[in-house]
Amino acid sequence: MTTGDTMISIDGLTKDFGSLRAVDNISLDVKKGEVLGFLGPNGAGKSTTMKMVTGYLPITGGKAAVCGFDVENHPLEAKTKIGYLPEGAPLYGDMTTTGFLNFIAEIRGLSGETKQKQVAYAIEKLQLHPVMNQPIDTLSKGFKRRVGFAQAILHDPEVLILDEPTDGLDPNQKHQVRELIKEMATDKAIVISTHILEEVEAVCTRAVIIAEGRIVFDDTPANLKAQSSSGNLDDVFRQLTLVN
Amino acid sequence: MHNCWVIIKRELGAYFSTPLAYVFIVIFLAMSGALTFFMGAFFERGQADLASFFSFHPWLYLFLIPAISMRLWAEERKTGTVELLLTLPTPTWVVVIGKFIAAWLFIAIALGLTFPLWITVNYLGTPDNGVIIASYLGSLVMAGGYLAIGSCLSAVTKNQVIAFILTAVVCFLFLMSGVELVQSFFQGWAPSFVLEALASMSFLTHFNTIVRGVIDLRDVVFFGSIIGVFLYVNAAVIDLTRGS
Numbered sequence: 511m512t513t514g515d516t517m518i519s520i521d522g523l524t525k526d527f528g529s530l531r532a533v534d535n536i537s538l539d540v541k542k543g544e545v546l547g548f549l550g551p552n553g554a555g556k557s558t559t560m561k562m563v564t565g566y567l568p569i570t571g572g573k574a575a576v577c578g579f580d581v582e583n584h585p586l587e588a589k590t591k592i593g594y595l596p597e598g599a600p601l602y603g604d605m606t607t608t609g610f611l612n613f614i615a616e617i618r619g620l621s622g623e624t625k626q627k628q629v630a631y632a633i634e635k636l637q638l639h640p641v642m643n644q645p646i647d648t649l650s651k652g653f654k655r656r657v658g659f660a661q662a663i664l665h666d667p668e669v670l671i672l673d674e675p676t677d678g679l680d681p682n683q684k685h686q687v688r689e690l691i692k693e694m695a696t697d698k699a700i701v702i703s704t705h706i707l708e709e710v711e712a713v714c715t716r717a718v719i720i721a722e723g724r725i726v727f728d729d730t731p732a733n734l735k736a737q738s739s740s741g742n743l744d745d746v747f748r749q750l751t752l753v754n
Numbered sequence: 755m756h757n758c759w760v761i762i763k764r765e766l767g768a769y770f771s772t773p774l775a776y777v778f779i780v781i782f783l784a785m786s787g788a789l790t791f792f793m794g795a796f797f798e799r800g801q802a803d804l805a806s807f808f809s810f811h812p813w814l815y816l817f818l819i820p821a822i823s824m825r826l827w828a829e830e831r832k833t834g835t836v837e838l839l840l841t842l843p844t845p846t847w848v849v850v851i852g853k854f855i856a857a858w859l860f861i862a863i864a865l866g867l868t869f870p871l872w873i874t875v876n877y878l879g880t881p882d883n884g885v886i887i888a889s890y891l892g893s894l895v896m897a898g899g900y901l902a903i904g905s906c907l908s909a910v911t912k913n914q915v916i917a918f919i920l921t922a923v924v925c926f927l928f929l930m931s932g933v934e935l936v937q938s939f940f941q942g943w944a945p946s947f948v949l950e951a952l953a954s955m956s957f958l959t960h961f962n963t964i965v966r967g968v969i970d971l972r973d974v975v976f977f978g979s980i981i982g983v984f985l986y987v988n989a990a991v992i993d994l995t996r997g998s
Contacts, residue, residue, distance in 0.1 A: 564841045567997045589843040596841070600834030604771050605764070616760045617842050645771075661838075 515542045517669050517699035518563060522572030525558050525723075532558045534723035535572065540699045542668075545691060547714035547731070548703040551751050555723040556703040557597050560671050563701075564594045576669050590618070593667035595675055599658030603647035607638055607657055610646060611664060618665040632660035635690060651678040659687065663694070670700040676709060688713045707743035711735070721751040757844040761852025762859070769860050774825075782818055782864045786810065790871065802879025807871055808889045808965045812929055812958055815900050820921035822861065823904025824914040826853050827992065831912045840996065850989045854905050854981075861897045865890065885967030892964025895977040896957055900925050902984035909991040925957075928980075932956025 518540040525533040533555040540546050548556050561567040563574045565585045574581045579588040602610055611632060615625045633639060636656040641649055646657060655678050662670060675691070676684045691700060691713050704710065710717050711731045719727035719734075727734060727750050738746040769775040786807065790796050794806025830836040839849055875881050904921040911917050930936050932953040940949055953959065960973040 561837070561997060566837050566841050568993075586843045586845065589841060592841070594838075594841050596834065596837045598834055600838050602764070602768070602835055603833070604768050609767070613760065613764050614842070617757055617844060619756070619843075 516540070517542050518574070518576055518701065520559075520563065520572070520574045523559065523562060523569065523574055524571035525555070525562060525567065526570045532723055533562070536720065536723070536725055537572075538718060538725065538728065540669075540701060542697065542699050543695060544716055545695045545700045545702065545714045547710035547717045548701055548720070549705075549707070549710060549717060549747065550703075550720040552705075554720045554751070556720060557673055559720075560594075560673055560701065560703060561596075564592055564596075564671055565589055566596075590665070591668050593662035593665065593670045595658045595662045595672040597673040599655050601646045601654060601657055601661075604645060606643050606645055607633075607649070607653075608642045610657065611660060614661045615664050620665060628664050628666070632664050635663065636660040637686070652680060652683050655679055656683070656687070659690075668698055670694065670698050672700070672702045674704060675702055676704065676706065684709075707747060711743065719747065719750050726750045755848060758848050758852045758855070761844075761849055762856045765853055765856030766859060769856075775860065778818065778822065778860075779864045779867060782814070783867060785814060785818075786868055787871070789814065802875055802881040804871060804875055804881070804886050804889060805965065807868070808893060811893045812896065812961055815897055816925055816929065817922055819861070819897060819900040820904050820918045820925065822857055823901050823921055824908055824917040826857060826905045827909035827988075828911055828914045828917045831909075831995070832914075836992075836996075840992075846992055847985075847989045850905070850985055850992065854901060854985055854988075857901055857905070858894075858898055861901065862894055865894060865897070882967065885965075888967045888969050889965045891969070892961055892973070895964070895974065896961050899928070899957060899977045899980040899984075902981040902988070903928070906984040906988040906991060909988050909995065928955060929957045932959040 516539045518538075520539070521537050523533055523536045524531070536555075536559060538546075548559070550556050558567065562569050563576065563581060565581045565588060569582060576588040577591040579591065581588045602613075605613065608629070611629045612625065615629055620628055633642065636659055638653070638656060638660060641653050641657075646654060649657065655675070659672070659675055662672065670691075672691075676687050679687060688709065691702065694700065695713075695715075702709075702714070714731055717727065717729065717731045717734050718725060734746055735741060735743060738749075789810040790804075790807040794810060796806045799806060827836070830839060840846065872886060875886075876883070900921075903924050904917070907920045907924060908914075908917040910920065927936070933956070937949060937953065940952065954976075960976050963970055963973050
């Protein structure tokens with residue numbers, strides 16, 4: 511695949527929880543080399559959309575495909591292409607960092623030297639050396655988040671979906687994770703959700719804002735900023751998401 | 755199945771990395787010993803067999819197996835790791851079976867550790883070791899039945915205590931369905947085939963045949979079907995409760 515190929519295609523994606531429409535007819539394509547920042551108020555449907563694309567939540571209407579594999583009809587193929595950091599970075603607290611990463615690597619089908627190499631790579635990239643043999647339960651929030659991130663990049667996926675990857679990190683760690691995202695962006699399609707508007711400016715090539723399950727903005731972060739007379743992202747964000 | 759083995763390894767590791775395994779094994783051994791010698795009158799009976807040991811297993815399992823099974827899915831749902839697990843490229847049923855087998859192996863280990871009793875009875879007399887082996891197998895198969903029910907009900911809730919109580923109650927009903935207490939409730943108004951069907955669902959009836967040393971195919975098929983049906987429902991429940 512070359513830069514510019516569509517890696518994630520979402521077409522008319524809809525999700526109902528009972529009578530509540532959480533995601534309402536969202537369509538977007540993410541190409542290789544893109545870092546898409548997914549923005550929106552709490553409860554706008556960011557996580558729900560991500561959960562449908564990663565195959566966790568069943569889809570009510572519409573379609574989602576990853577690297578050409580429909581997530582409903584070919585879930586296993588689609589899932590092998592995705593690295594996913596779920597919201598809140600859930601991890602097995604009873605395992606050590608290395609034990610956990612080895613488990614994920616094995617279930618991803620890695621073995622022998624490749625497994626060792628990839629686990630070492632992820633530990634190196636996220637700087638997890640100090641906590642390699644510590645049970646995950648005893649780690650700080652920042653380390654837990656980074657273990658979750660490491661788990662997502664183990665199999666060098668073509669698509670990375672990260673739900674609030676920098677939540678709970680200190681400014682240095684945030685910077686480091688952003689650099690990592692930028693570095694990996696060259697040969698992947700990356701979707702990150704965030705509340706931090708500066709983050710979109712810092713790492714994303716494209717900003718998508720959703721409110722009440724619908725896309726209200728889809729353009730570059732620069733154009734998002736241009737929409738505001740004051741040049742303040744917070745103002746534009748409020749303008750777009752508080753329409754009602 | 756490679757992934758099934760990876761799951762089994764992780765689950766078994768999780769038992770022994772927490773005090774759960776040791777507490778369970780110690781209590782299981784202490785209680786089965788106490789019941790055998792005091793309530794079962796092992797010595798006073800003056801018979802070289804382990805009937806007084808095995809006859810308490812259905813009751814011992816009634817609250818010890820729910821204690822093992824309650825965490826299987828409720829904990830994953832509570833901590834959110836179920837999202838991680840179900841977005842890995844492995845089908846739900848593989849995870850269900852992997853977790854079940856790991857828990858079953860764990861119970862097999864606990865059961866195997868009662869071997870001093872077997873040595874004792876062989877030292878004191880000449881028991882029919884065929885019957886003892888059949889009883890061990892029967893006990894293990896029955897434990898599998900309890901466990902499948904527990905695994906299934908653990909997926910219904912995020913609360914481990916609820917999972918424990920539900921499992922104990924449902925197992926109790928299965929255990930007692932052949933007994934006068936339950937049967938007399940239906941007698942007089944329910945058609946006789948219902949009474950017979952209920953009686954044939956009784957764990958106690960099937961277990962007692964095996965403990966007598968008769969491995970009847972019907973009893974093995976019975977427990978096998980209980981395991982199969984409940985694990986099938988288990989996988990269905992997990993797919994239905996995704997994201998809730």
